[in-house]
Amino acid sequence: MAISFQADNVKLPVIKKREISKWIKTVALKYGKTTDEISYIFCDDEKILEINKEYLKHDYYTDIITFDYSEGEKISGDIFISIDTVKSNSQMYTTDYQDELYRVIIHGVLHLCGLDDSSEAEQKIMREAEDNALKLLKHND
DSSP states (O other): OOEEEEESSSOOOOOOHHHHHHHHHHHHHHTTOEEEEEEEEEEOHHHHHHHIIIIIOOOSOOSEEEEEOOBTTEEEEEEEEEHHHHHHHHHHTTOOHHHHHHHHHHHHHHHHTTOOOSSHHHHHHHHHHHHHHHHHHHHHO
């Protein structure tokens, strides 16, 4: 099914949509999942803060919020990504902006595949999964 990329109050980031969609499907398959409808909504910090407050009752900025609508082995959801926070994180962690964007894009998919990052141990597993997924993307470049 479709993986869509939209922008809300920001310019849509430059990404190779077809290649990224294929990558997302490949990563999902590694977790025994197939993709259904997945919508990426790129937004600014104010929009992500508004969503965080309204739906999660959190009063802080974040880089990503994933709404999971998956059923069984089919993953689907709405994934909101703050371009502002991705940019500031790439500067703070001295990483390439595009690499940080891809990391956040796949982070949402990993959540849909069942990975969590609430505890320190889960964060370590998530980071390894992100790194492995990014290697797949780099391998296909």
